[in-house]
Amino acid sequence: MLNADLIIGFSSIALAGVVFVATRDLSRLGGLFVNYTLVVIFILSALMLIKGFVKPQRLSFFDSSDERNNVIIGVIILVVYLILMPLVGFLPASYLFYAIFNLYLAQDRWSWKNILRSVVISAVVVTVFYMVFRFLLAVPLPEGKWFE
């Protein structure tokens, strides 16, 4: 069981510490609000830590190891998508992401029927939104460094 109050308290102090170090060269006007807010964060974090030691809120982070693995894999799929996007371009990366994420969430993942359905839906959804944003709204989407 995790002590949520201690995690929140220490994380906030760490964040405030990073901000404190990174904002020491600001002008008086630029640093005024940052400094006031940092004081507030330090005080509130200290209160959280006191609560964490005196009357902690304990909770389990994941209900099961399956849930943990599912979330980690889901985040990895997203990270890979974002890494690929500027390299191969928005369109291919999005086709790949949609199809893989869709298959990942499916029960009977690797059946031919499922794969075909994922590919077709991915092609339709991604193409429609790409057309709207790229041509109707003229949003310049990443073309992909590998194809430049």
Next chain:
Amino acid sequence: MFDAALSGLIHVFQIDNFLSLCGGVFMGIVFGALPGLTATMGLALLIPFTFTMTPAAGLIMLAGIYVGAMYGDAIPAVLINTPGTPAAIATTFDGFPLTQKGMAQHGLVAAAVASSFGSLVANVVLTTAAPPLAEASLKFGPPEYFWLGIFGLTIIATLSSGFIVKGLLGGAVGLILSTVGMSPLGGDVRLTFGYPELQAGIELIVALIGFFCLPEILTSIVGKRQESYTSQKVIPKLSVIWEVIASLFKRPLLMLRSSVIGTVIGFAPGAGGNIASMVSYNEAVRWDKHPEEFGKGTIKGVAASEAANSAMAPGSLIPLLTLGIPGSPPAAVILGALMLHGMRPGVELFSVHASVTYAFIMSLLVAAFLVTIIGCFGSFVYARIINIPARYLAPAIVFMTVLGSYAIRNNILDVWIMLLFGVIGYVSNKLRFHPAPIVLGLILGPFVEEGLVQSILAGKAGGSVFLYMTARPISGVLIAMSVMSALWPIFAKWREKRRSRKAASDRNMEDSHA
């Protein structure tokens, strides 16, 4: 004035103008509903199309887009916990819990009806009392903005269930996040860590998508492998429309209060719909007989937020049309459209161009009715979206959030920030550290900072910072409201304890008599 208003109304119902309005409302709803596209963006993108139209038809279309977008943002807020624009943040607090209970249509209809009502009230104010209110809006100086921001922050007391320090800490973290980028006074570049893209700060919609949308998908769909977003299938019914309308009109005070809050915040230049909706939500919780229902899925919460943010739109046009000061970013774009058509805000607008101006004002009114019709009957279509199996819907939502985050500034860093906030939001939800106060701090930070620093400078020049910040009438009212709002949860708890103690003693008395 009434003759001019009537002639404006006749103008709106001319077939080409009416079609422009319908098209505008429809496009506005689409712009509002897609996270990453905002009313401002929609107006800016479609202004060039108005060049070929008559000034009246062009402005009527823009009015439709503005009003439509103020409702459209509620659709994803209710269905997938993602506000279409920052103004719908408070709509998610009760809208998504309604969807989770299988009552998505209730949320959507409440949003449409409340949006229309808010817009209607603000339009009446715009038509009848614009000049004196515009003068009042000029009395909003730095201290008033500072106290308005502080008043907005007191909503944390309402949002924090349990240990209030946790909520306050979240708010303070949000305030620090709001300082990323160029400082409003002094011009320092802060906390960009070498990324020039961050000089413009953290984009609000990116933070909203990250903190609200992604954690929900990671928790329910990815983590727990829920097969759909809702516990039960949504079956839209015609009776729901009447049920929701009847329920809302049994609460005229809630609707009127929310609309007035939206209108007043709208005519204060710079304060947008996000502040309006949150202040209104806070007040709705505070004055309701059953505050415990909020946050668990009640149409009252959706209505409070939507009436206010939709009232903000006509409200923000009050200083625009009379003084040329836009009350919100979309109003600034409309100012551009007026200028392009050779219309200068001020007296001239209500004399030389009266027919076009009143046609524009009346089109806001008619657009409000169109929103009710489209919103109520559209709910049959939108509500069914949530029935799509999660394995198809979730990738589409994530894809759209990525696209939306990128499209705002054409910047891949924004997408990474969205993902980072998504993971932080997921972790903080697990730690029962709700991200809503963080987002609140992020939204209100610029107001509080600018108001504070400018007040300190002006106060020092005038002799006393304290007097400058507290001794102005509007500041006094805002300070009193902030104190009341912050202490309200303590008072409410005390009142509840007293009631339960009294009930217990009454029961004891009855028992002893028996």
